[in-house]
Each structure stands twice: as structure tokens, then as C-alpha cells.
Amino acid sequence: MKKTFKRCQSLYDLPAHYCPGCGHGIAHRLVAEVVQELGIREKTIGIAPVGCAVMAYDYWNFDCSEAAHGRALAVATAIKRVHPQNIVFTYQGDGDLAAIGTNETIHAANRGENLSVVFINNAVYGMTGGQLAPTTLLGQKTSTSIEGREKKAHGYPLKISEMLALLPGVCYIERVSLHSPPEVLKAKRAIKQAFKNQINNLGFSLVEILSPCPTYWGLAPKESLDWIRDVMQKEFPLGRIK
Amino acid sequence: MKILLSGNEAIAQGAIQAGCSFYAGYPITPQNEIIAYMAKHMPQKGVFIQAESELAAINMVYGASAAGVRAMTSSSSPGISLKQEGISYIAGARLPAVIVNIMRGGPGLGNIAPAQSDYFQATRGGGHGDYHLIVLAPACVQEAYELTQTGFDLADKYRTPVMILGDGILGQMMEPVVIRRQKTEDRRQKQPIKPWALTGCKGRKPNIVKSFFLREGALEEANLKLQRKYEIIRKKEERYENLFSSDAKIILVAYGTMARIAKSAMLELRKEGYKIGLIRPISLWPFPVNAFRHPSSVIRHPSFLVIEMSYGQMLEDVRLAVGGRQQVEFFGRSGGGVPTESQIMNKVKKILS
Numbered sequence A: 001m002k003k004t005f006k007r008c009q010s011l012y013d014l015p016a017h018y019c020p021g022c023g024h025g026i027a028h029r030l031v032a033e034v035v036q037e038l039g040i041r042e043k044t045i046g047i048a049p050v051g052c053a054v055m056a057y058d059y060w061n062f063d064c065s066e067a068a069h070g071r072a073l074a075v076a077t078a079i080k081r082v083h084p085q086n087i088v089f090t091y092q093g094d095g096d097l098a099a100i101g102t103n104e105t106i107h108a109a110n111r112g113e114n115l116s117v118v119f120i121n122n123a124v125y126g127m128t129g130g131q132l133a134p135t136t137l138l139g140q141k142t143s144t145s146i147e148g149r150e151k152k153a154h155g156y157p158l159k160i161s162e163m164l165a166l167l168p169g170v171c172y173i174e175r176v177s178l179h180s181p182p183e184v185l186k187a188k189r190a191i192k193q194a195f196k197n198q199i200n201n202l203g204f205s206l207v208e209i210l211s212p213c214p215t216y217w218g219l220a221p222k223e224s225l226d227w228i229r230d231v232m233q234k235e236f237p238l239g240r241i242k
Numbered sequence B: 001m002k003i004l005l006s007g008n009e010a011i012a013q014g015a016i017q018a019g020c021s022f023y024a025g026y027p028i029t030p031q032n033e034i035i036a037y038m039a040k041h042m043p044q045k046g047v048f049i050q051a052e053s054e055l056a057a058i059n060m061v062y063g064a065s066a067a068g069v070r071a072m073t074s075s076s077s078p079g080i081s082l083k084q085e086g087i088s089y090i091a092g093a094r095l096p097a098v099i100v101n102i103m104r105g106g107p108g109l110g111n112i113a114p115a116q117s118d119y120f121q122a123t124r125g126g127g128h129g130d131y132h133l134i135v136l137a138p139a140c141v142q143e144a145y146e147l148t149q150t151g152f153d154l155a156d157k158y159r160t161p162v163m164i165l166g167d168g169i170l171g172q173m174m175e176p177v178v179i180r181r182q183k184t185e186d187r188r189q190k191q192p193i194k195p196w197a198l199t200g201c202k203g204r205k206p207n208i209v210k211s212f213f214l215r216e217g218a219l220e221e222a223n224l225k226l227q228r229k230y231e232i233i234r235k236k237e238e239r240y241e242n243l244f245s246s247d248a249k250i251i252l253v254a255y256g257t258m259a260r261i262a263k264s265a266m267l268e269l270r271k272e273g274y275k276i277g278l279i280r281p282i283s284l285w286p287f288p289v290n291a292f293r294h295p296s297s298v299i300r301h302p303s304f305l306v307i308e309m310s311y312g313q314m315l316e317d318v319r320l321a322v323g324g325r326q327q328v329e330f331f332g333r334s335g336g337g338v339p340t341e342s343q344i345m346n347k348v349k350k351i352l353s
């Protein structure tokens, strides 16, 4: 029988430690496949966030650094400036990129740093137990918005991608989702675009990925995917933002 | 070659000559000359970034150091407080880096007057976790230039963050500095190779820079490794200056600019016939305990008078070093107050009377 799909060299052969139905594992694989297909494994440097994906470097077979919570883009800025020939990307959650790290995010984008960003929007803080994230939907229940997110108390879901699109230093922003196989393929295409932009020295590229967190959404894995399709993407519309 | 520089400029010049090729900083008085000098003089191949905050700056230094180059940031007290999480990560990830703190008055926004009130923060680690920085305290502009270069060497040698701790007087004061080009060349040549650096994994296994150790026992193992390193540093890297302490009845203890004022007071007092000495710690961590072990061959029990631009921080280290064997007195001012020569002289005379 012909083998049509296999694990690529950029991804270690390990069982993922994430919860069943979590999007991080899929997103890790997509990044690894893009790195592999572009032939850049030996010059790629990844920055892992503080969040559920803190140990992303356990899965990726290329150079990686940790960064303090929210500071991945400061770390990435320096690494890319020191080694402009390398391909440098960050992988960050919504708390990491759009709450504690908002300042670093905006300024790295505004400087037009030639970086690629993989932004995992799962509308909660996964690692710390499912608290309200800047991206939590109105009405969504979390451990710190027990009755659901309420605009008066918690403000609105933060659309950081749309905000970043306003900045002249930003070259490419797209929002994608992992809720079905065709969407996963589109997500991969977008990640590849973000890396290609960096290879072509075009500046700051970011891919926002709507990613399931069944554990803290209180949904089964399949229901989580449906929730992205039916609810989450209404607040965070998919497609090219810039 | 001799040129006139401020302490801040001398630190920047020292850094560049030590091969520092990455600088990130955020403006704050009284250290703005460092950031301006780095912007102007960073070599073509180097990187200068005015960061959006001290948080960004220290994490940029983390990144640059992880990428294998000599990296520095500088700030003053409130900014250094902001950098503490990043410094802890640098220590935990065993990265070299040089961090300059030109101290000002605190707590809070305090003022921009010179101070030495960040001694605890500098010498006790400052951020979270069991770690130390090597802390070097220059007392003149020449020494600021030299110690910054030493700082880069020690940072690389031990893979540890090093802090240059000065006060606002040192930062602003202008003095002639002897620039030693040849030494610089030797130093550049001697820069160690960094097989752990992030450069892309071509021809080797991937490198990971991290301070997170989740597996049971792994963090304790990593921490013990750090502690063993600190033990070696304690043994090998004590630095201090010892003046006239062999016949002294009272030994003044002061560091940085304060030590210069103390030295003038000591010389005046000696002219008047008082037997006074001076110990000037240059490394604040490791604290030069050996300077206190055998301070005097003639006088068995000299007293110590610790003088600081703070309300008694280094004082604790002196007490620990002396271990209750001798009397330790203190005189300090802070918040803009600088102990004067005559105040020190009066204090000494009072102790002796």
C-alpha cells in the first residue's frame, strides 16, 4: 500500500501530552510540516510561550527558546536581529500575546520585525485552569467569569489581529480555524504564507488560529469543533485580515 | 589614549570594547548617557534597540544572549525593578548578560538623586528563585570602563548575569579614562565559543534555551548545578581594595562613590593622627568576606564603620562577614542625602571618644 501521510522530521515521534481534543497538538504538527516543506529546519528558531504550549520544544526537532509569559516577541526580535539569516517564529496563546504581552506584540509588529507569529486563540487561559482571556466571548463562562463574560465587568473580546492590521509594519494577518479538516489545511497554508513572508523579508506576519480547548469550554472534543464553527467564528471571522 | 568621559559613557565604551554587540534599553535618568552612547557608537554589525519598556529590553537581552552574542541593558532603580523577572529567567536559563543599574533614590518614583539603596535587590538575586548575579561596583570612571569589560568576561565564563552597580554621581561624573585598545583586541579573540547558542541546528542536535524543569527532581538538579557554580564564584571572584587597614583602629567600609568620600575622610583623619583604614568592596556579590577575616595584623580588634547612601544594606553583609567578633557601626543617608567627609570624620571621632 502506498504511504500518503507520515510524521515529518521536524516533529519528534512522541505522544502529545495535551488534553484529548486540544488544538495545540494539531497546530504543532502544522508548524513542523511547514518548516519541513520549506526546507528550513536547520535554520529555524522557535520561541515557545508560557501557556499550555510551554513545552512545544519537546515536540519540535529544531532550535527553540522559552520566553517569559508574554515576552516571546521581545525574545524573537533580538534573535532575528542577531541572526537575520535564520527563520524565527513565536507560538503564543491569547493570554500570552493579547493580555500580558500586548505591549511586546504591538511594538514588535509596529517595528515591522521580520518574524512569523502563530497565535493560538482558544478563548481561555488553558494552563492556569480556564480563566477569562482577552478573547473570551461575551456570555462565555470561565472560572473567573462564572456567570459568563459580561461587557460591563470584563469588556469585549479583544480583536488583536484587527488592531495589528492597522500598523504599517505588518505585512500579513490571517485568521484560520482548526474545526474541520478543510479548515486545518487552510490553517497550514496560512502558516506557510507567514513563514514565506519572512523568507522574502516582507516583515511581520501573524496567523491567528481558533483552537479548541474542550477541557475549559466544558465540551466534548467534537462539540468543541462545532462551537468554533457555530459560535466562535461569528465573533472572530475567518479569512485574510491584511 | 586618554579621553574625557562620564561614568555612564565609560560603561558604554567599555561594553563596546568588550565586544558587546547587542544593546536594548529604555530611557531613565540618571543613566540616559548609556543608551545615547550605545545608539551612537554601536558598531555596524551590532544591534541597538530602544525598547518599548524595561520588560521588553531585558527579554531582548535574553534573546540576544540565547543567540550567542554579548548583550547588555542598562537602567536605573525603578526600571531595574521591572527587569527582575527577566533577570531571573536569564539566571535560570544559564545565559550570560550584563545589566547596568545606575541607582537613584527610592522607594517608588523616589527622585533622580544618587543612591545606593538597591544593594539588597542586587546582591540577593532581586527576582524570584534561588539565584545570584555577580555584582561589580566601580568607584571611578576608569574603573567603570574596566569593570564593565570584566563583567562581560565573567558573564561568559560562568554563564551568568552580571550587574554593574553604580550610583548617579558615578554615572554623571566626568573623568579622564585611559582607553586600552590592545587589550580589547585580546579580549575579543578570547571570547569563548558557545555551543549551546541558538543558531539553527545545522549539523548538530537542536539546542533548547529554557529554565522550566517539570520532571520530578529535574529542577532541584538544575538548581544544585547553579549552586555549585555560585560556590566556585564565591571562591574565585571576590574583589576589594584594602587601604591602611593593617594599623587601623577603625576601618571604614564603603563601595562605589561613597568609598571615595570615605577615602577623603580617612586621609584627613590620618593627617590628624587617627589610625583609620578603608575596605572598599568591589564585588558586592560575592561579598569579599576575606577582607574582613584578617583585616589587621597589628590591631587585633578594629571596629568597622559602614557608610552607605542607604539606611544600612551592605551593613548586613559586613556583620555577617565579621560574625560578631568586632564592633560594627553604621552611618548612612538616603533619598538624596550623601554622607559628607566632615560627617564621616565626626562619626569616627565620636566612636573613638
Ligand SMILES: Cc1ncc(C[n+]2csc(CCOP(=O)(O)OP(=O)(O)O)c2C)c(N)n1
Pocket (backbone or CB within 6 Å): A049, A050, A051, A052, A053, A069, A092, A093, A094, A095, A096, A097, A120, A122, A124, A125, A126, A127, A128, A133
Ligand atoms: C508573569 C506570569 N504571570 C502569570 C503566569 C501564569 N500563567 C501561565 S500560563 C498563563 C495563561 C496562559 O493562557 P494562554 O496564553 O491563553 O495559553 P493557553 O494555555 O490557553 O494555551 C498564565 C496566566 C506566569 N507563568 N507568569
Ligand code: SF4
Pocket (backbone or CB within 6 Å): A018, A019, A020, A021, A022, A023, A024, A052, A122, A126, A127, A212, A213, A214, A215, A216
Ligand atoms: S487545557 Fe485546553 S489548551 Fe490546555 S491542553 Fe487542555 S485542551 Fe489544550
Ligand SMILES: [Mg+2]
Pocket (backbone or CB within 6 Å): A093, A094, A095, A120, A121, A122, A123, A124, A125, A126, A133
Ligand atoms: Mg489561551
